Amino acid sequence: MNPLEKINIGVVGVGHLGQYHVKHLSKISGANLIGVFDSNNKRNNSISKQYNTRIFDNLNSLIQSCDALSIVTPTQYHAEIAEQCIRSNKHVFIEKPITVSLSEADNILRLANNSGVIVQVGHIERLNPALLALDSYTLKPKYIEVQRLAPYTTRGTEVPVVLDLMIHDIDIVLALVKSQVDTIHASGLSIMTDSVDIANARIQFVDGTIANITSSRIAKDKVRKLKAFQNEMYVTIDFLLGLTEVYRIVKNKGPKGLAAVPLNENEGNKQIIYEKPPVNSFDPLRMELSNFIDSIKGKTKPIVSGSDGREALKVAIQIHEMIIKDLH
Incomplete structure (x- = not known):
């Protein structure tokens, strides 16, 4: 074309x-x-x-x-x-x-x-500016904690919370962790509807990485946060506020102007630095649809392919079925 x-x-x-x-x-x-x-x-x-x-x-x-x-x-x-x-x-x-x-x-x-x-x-959160702010970092997380909470509304309650809210974070976790899912443990409750309204899943990957994901649609306030821990680095993302923070260990002096704390007395050449990478301002849906158009033209590839969507669905269904089995 x-x-x-x-x-x-x-x-x-x-x-x-x-x-x-x-x-x-x-x-x-x-x-x-x-x-x-x-x-x-x-x-x-x-x-x-x-x-x-x-x-x-x-x-x-x-x-x-x-x-x-x-x-x-x-x-x-x-x-x-x-x-x-x-x-x-x-x-x-x-x-x-x-x-x-x-x-x-x-x-x-x-x-x-x-x-x-x-x-x-x-999967629009894959294009959240706060997540993309980490593109310049090498991410190899070993433990991930995610919360996605929302106040109750009648719209969308026919869909279980795992397939409505949690699937966003399942997709992000699968994109971050370069390993296959090994085991899943999940629990949840039906509170306001006949479907599952609150859910927690602990996903362990073959390489040992753990992801702990909580989703709820009966919270007082909206919360969309992710924390990821890896060797010598810790990152936090607030998807709602568009805020990304990085704490990492560097040898000798960190980049000029950054707050630094000595790691310990025995390793004086290592410091913990705090960074706040810039978060660009753009509409994720606009970028997502532009990516689709460019993919059709052969300029690029879909950021979230059909196969990616299928893998997120596979994990979401496993989590939901596990919860339903326990509830009954």
């Missing part, structure tokens, strides 16, 4: 999140927003007027008019819509989680591989 050509793209589902896909795709220079399809006519009309885009009265018409589709529907419809798109040789961006089941995800990946189309999954 000519990298200068615009990618004709449509959005399937223009609810709470889908409207932001429309907003950004209407502004990305390499994209040409063809139109939208949603089962809710009121939402269709509102989005059409706001962004001056076409409403399609059936999904197939939109698919046939596009090079690529952004799928922002409830998760239970992801597989059916993605398969229809891929069978028509269209690239797909699928909001997280990729599908409800592993078999659905496997089928999508098989079809995409046979068709040669791009599948990207919307």
